[in-house]
Amino acid sequence: MKSTSKGILSTRRGFLKGSAAGALALGTGVNLFNINHAWSQDVTYDGAVFDGGGATLRIAEWGGFWQEIMRKELLDQFEKDFNCKIAYESSFPWFPKFVAGGPQKPPFALVNWNYGEMFKTASAGDFFTPLDEVVANLPNAKLIWPFATENGVGVTWSYSRYCYAYRTDLVDPKPANFKSFWEEKFAGKRGAYITSNGLQMDFFIAACKLFGKDQYDLEAGYEAMRKAMPMKISDFTGNMQTLLERGEVELAVQHDAEVYQQMDKGIKVAPMLWEEVKPILTQTKTVSRYIEPMEKKLAYALLNRTLETKLQSVMGSTFYQRPVNKDVVITENLASKGVTNTADSVAGYWTPDWKSYNENEEDIVETVNGIFAG
Amino acid sequence: MMREESAIPLVFKVIAGFALVVLLLPLVIVVLAGLNAGDYLTFPPQGLSLRWVKSFLSSPVFLSAYFYSFLLALCATLISTVVGTLAALYLARSSSKTSGAMRGFFMLPIVLPGVVLGLALYVFFTTTDIGLARTFPGLLICHVLVTCPFVIATVTASLVGFDISLEEAARSLGASPWTAFRKITLRIIAPGISAGCIFAFIVSFGQFETTLFLAVPNHEPLPMAMYISLRYKFEPTAAAAGIFAIALVVISTIVTSRLVSLRRVFKA
Structure with missing residues (x-):
């Protein structure tokens, strides 16, 4: 095992930072505890393997089969x-x-999120290491598409595209655009989700944007939800897959990874990718700010390895997830569906203003729940 | 005996039968869904197959969750049975004016919503920094808090008609306090302890809400593993896990009622 760690740098910058902070603390009465704590020390990672000394790295990520694959392909x-x-x-x-x-x-050092909750947490406190600092410690960050770090909070390492899933044997002609969801023929046979589901959040914001003045036009979103009734409301995407398979739902809000999985199981479904706006369902990781230096260094190392082509390909072949690494060759199961990994194909991805959504969440949830309840 | 049964009005029998069906039907659905040949957790099943049972038995996540839940429920049951029995004895025999308030206090964990209790404990463990947040001892404390009231309730019920003069008679004949307790009191309240024990095990094994906040990294209990599986895959593996959970609870109930029947244990 190589040990090429630079360790925790005791640099001139660190000394100056400590001196400045000390002077400030003395002048203003700030608590000195934070300044001298281990987490105040610089941590750098250069991409090499190092000896973690048996330290524990606390991570939070999805469970079940996802966890099994992560363990097998990366963590062990x-x-x-x-x-x-x-x-x-x-x-x-x-x-x-x-x-x-x-x-x-912080309960964890490295956390995997979907956007909604990540932004909510970011706005609730100083939980995360600033993104530029994280990126500076990820040598593989130079290999990823720019959109992967444009959210300003975490590093997106895998994603899928929001779309509609429709039954190819029951829907003719196929849905043409985002607003096809509201066509009369889909009354009672269209599917969306409960308000706590991230897909529903994104669907609602997209509806605000496309039916209203902009994404902040909540009234337009409410009106769109009203006009979409009657529709089937599901808790999870897995449940929606079942409804689609049974034909109880003919057109549903989905993300393309799950549609491709169903297609390969022989179910007569296909995706209709939204083109008017192109939101993506991301897997995004944050590094907690106030953690011990060795754990932070391990968090950087694990995140860096997550961006390597090997794992990105596994995510494609196993979960039908798209890569963020520019060098990844799209796996056959995705390539056969027309998925590519080029600058053109990743252009124009849209991130809703989650800060605004979270600020209005109470009103949105109450109103949309009322609409769904009839 | 025959006279007593025939005295029950037909309408009550019908209602009881209906209630039994309502209670047992979900179990039948879980079993059939677990034996589904299709790809999703649906009912009625698309043919019968053991594929999801095999999937459960070969899944490191589900299997470890199953045994972890069993261990957790076992530890919680043992502690709750001892603590709950002692508490019930005190509450039943104390003439203190505070015993009523204490009874209410002991019952609080099952009155509070599980999510609230779980979150409260998590915040307490985290802010006090006593090293219990998301650890096995922390989770065990939570399960004991939730299961203890069931033991207290059943043992208290069995103590309601308990004649203290029986224990006093044993003492007057020379028995030590421990001997009198063991040979008289414990034997009489054994059915209550046994029932409390079974309740504690079932409640702990199926505990979800409190566990949501206190689950230990790398060790998720079975209800959590089932929820996660349904959330992301919606496969019948969760239902197959349900079959094994039901089987474990039934076996545990039988074994517990046999083993914890203190009449047998102390028969000699």
């Missing part, structure tokens, strides 16, 4: 290479666990 080898232990937590949600402990007691 990482533990061996870096001489560390990974504490894997899969009991979502993460937001209350962060907020309950406060920024200085």
Whole structure:
């Protein structure tokens, strides 16, 4: 095992930072505890394997089959290479666990998110290492598409595209655009989700944008939801797959990874990718800010390895997820569906203003729930 | 005996029968869904197959969750049975004015919504920094809190008609306090302890809400693993896990009622 760690740098910059902070603290009465704590020290990672000394890296990521694959394809080898232990937590949600402990007691060092909850957590406190600092410690970041870090909070490492899933044997002609969802023939046979589901959130914001003045036009979104009734409301995408398979739903909000999976199982479905707006369902990772230096360094190392072509390909072949690494050759199961990994294909991805959504979430949830309840 | 049965009005029998069907039908659905030959957790099943049972038995996530839940429920049951029995004895025999308030206090964990209790404990463990947040001891404490009231309730019920003079008679004949307790009191309240024990095990094994916040990294209990599986895959593996969970609870109930029947244990 190589040990090429630079360790925790005791640099001139660190000294100056400490001196400046000390002077400021003396002048203003700021608590000195934070300044001298281990987490105040610089941590750098250069991409090499190092000896973690048996340290534990706390990560939070999805469970079940996802966890099995992550363990097999990434984590077990990482533990061996870096001489560390990974504490894997899969009991979502993460937001209350962060907020309950406060920024200085984060429950996890490296967390996988979908956008909605990540932005909510980011706005609730100083939980995450600034993105530019994270990217500076990820040598593989130079290999990824720019959109992967444009959210400003975390590093997107895998994603799928929002779309409609429709039954190819029951829907003719096929849906043409985003607004096809509201065609009369789909009354009672269209499907969306409960308000706590991320797909529904994105669908609602897209409806606000395309039916109203902009994405902040909530009234337009409410009106769109009203006009979409009657429709089937599902809890999870897995349940929606079942409804589609049975033909109880002919057109549903989905993300393309799940549609491709159903297609390969022989179910007569196809995706209609939204083109008017192109939101993506991302897997995005954040590194907690106030953690011990060795754990932060391990978090950087694991995130860096996550961006390698090997794992990105596994995500494609196993979960039909799209890569963010420019060098990844699209796996056959995705290539056969027309998925490509080029600058053109990733252009124009749209991230809703999640800050605004979260600020209005209470009103949105109450109103949309009322509409869905009839 | 025959006279008693025939005295029950027909309408009550019908209602009881209906209630039984309502209670048992979900179990039948779980079993059939677990034996589904199709790709999704649907009912009625698309043919019968053991593919999801095999999937459960070969899944490292589900199997470890199953045994982890069993271990957790076992530990919680043992602790709850001892603590709950002692608490019930105190509450039943104490003439203190505070015993009523204490009874209410002991029952609080099952009155509170599980999510609230789980979150409250998580916040407490985290803010006090006592090293219990998301650890096995922390999760066990939570399960004991939730299961203890069931033991207290059943043992208290069995103590309602308990004649204390029986224990006093044993003492007057020379038995030590421990011997009198063991040979008289424990034997009489054994059915209550046994029932509490079974309740505690079932409640702990199926506990979800509180576990949501206190689950230990790398070790998710079975209800959590089933929820996660349904959330992302909606495969019948979760229902297959349900079959094994039902089987474990039934076996545990039988074994517990046999083993914890203190009449047998202390028969000699």
